[in-house]
Amino acid sequence: MKIAVRMDDIAPGMDWVKFGRFKALLDEYKIKPLIGVVPDNQDENLKRTHEGGTSCDNPVPEDFWGYIKKLQDDGWVIAMHGYQHVYTRKKGGLFPLNHFSEFAGLDYDRQFDMLVRGREIMESHGIGTDIFMPPAHSYDKNTLKALRKAGFCKITDGFGKEPYFWNEMCFYPISFRLDSDLKKKKGMTTMVVHTNTVSGKDMEKYRRIFKENDIMPYGEYLKMKAVKRGLCGRGAEYLSACVKHLLVKLL
Ligand SMILES: [Zn+2]
Structure with a gap:
C-alpha cells in the first residue's frame, strides 16, 4: 500500500523540538507531507514548551508564516486545520471518531464565517x-456546504483505499489501522502524525515505516484518481468510525 504522511496541529506554539526531529526524519527519506495549519490557534493544548529541550535545539521561527510559506515552496502541502482549534460542541458529526468538535453542530452561517476568517488569515500570509x-x-x-461555498473542495479524512467523491467534495482517506494497512498490497492511505505528542519509541517506529514502505509525497496522493462513493459506502465508513472510536476508548 502506498502511504502519504499528514501532520496535524501545526501552530506557532507547538513543540518545535519534536517537530524539528520529525522534519529531519522526513528530510532524510525525502518525504513531502501534508501539514494542517491552524490559522488562529486559541487551543491551550497546542501551546507547548518542550520538556528537557533547550531553545537552541530547534528555536521557534521568528516568522511562523514565513516558515510555513517556505515549506509550501519546498513541496509540502498545506491544509487549513480548522479556525481556532477550540472544541465548543460535543458532536462527532458525519465521521464520529471523536465526540467533540470545533465545527460540527454549529449552524451554517457560523461555520461559513469561521472558514472565511481562517482562509483570510492564511491568504494574508500568501498561503492559499x-x-x-x-x-x-x-x-x-x-x-460541507460551508466548505464548498468558501472555496474548499478537498478534505483529508474518511476511510478507504483511494480518494473518493461524495457530496461534491473529494475525500483523501486516513488509515483505519496503520499496522494492518501497511501489510496490504494495493491501495493508498494516510498516516496521521501529531508531532506534539510523538515519543522516542514512536520515532523509531516511523523510521522503520519510512525505510520499509512505499511513501509517496502528499502532492502525488492529490493527483490520484478519485472514485464515486454512494450512501452505502458512507454508511460503512460511519460504522467503521464508530468502531474505531470504541476501540480507542477501550485500549
Ligand atoms: Zn488538531
Whole structure:
C-alpha cells in the first residue's frame, strides 16, 4: 500500500523540538507531507514548551508564516486545520471518531464565517489552499456546504483505499489501522502524525515505516484518481468510525 504522511496541529506554539526531529526524519527519506495549519490557534493544548529541550535545539521561527510559506515552496502541502482549534460542541458529526468538535453542530452561517476568517488569515500570509483538515475529524452537512461555498473542495479524512467523491467534495482517506494497512498490497492511505505528542519509541517506529514502505509525497496522493462513493459506502465508513472510536476508548 502506498502511504502519504499528514501532520496535524501545526501552530506557532507547538513543540518545535519534536517537530524539528520529525522534519529531519522526513528530510532524510525525502518525504513531502501534508501539514494542517491552524490559522488562529486559541487551543491551550497546542501551546507547548518542550520538556528537557533547550531553545537552541530547534528555536521557534521568528516568522511562523514565513516558515510555513517556505515549506509550501519546498513541496509540502498545506491544509487549513480548522479556525481556532477550540472544541465548543460535543458532536462527532458525519465521521464520529471523536465526540467533540470545533465545527460540527454549529449552524451554517457560523461555520461559513469561521472558514472565511481562517482562509483570510492564511491568504494574508500568501498561503492559499483548498484542503480542509477538520479538528477532531468532526464535520457535518453544514460544514460541507460551508466548505464548498468558501472555496474548499478537498478534505483529508474518511476511510478507504483511494480518494473518493461524495457530496461534491473529494475525500483523501486516513488509515483505519496503520499496522494492518501497511501489510496490504494495493491501495493508498494516510498516516496521521501529531508531532506534539510523538515519543522516542514512536520515532523509531516511523523510521522503520519510512525505510520499509512505499511513501509517496502528499502532492502525488492529490493527483490520484478519485472514485464515486454512494450512501452505502458512507454508511460503512460511519460504522467503521464508530468502531474505531470504541476501540480507542477501550485500549
Ligand atoms: Zn488538531
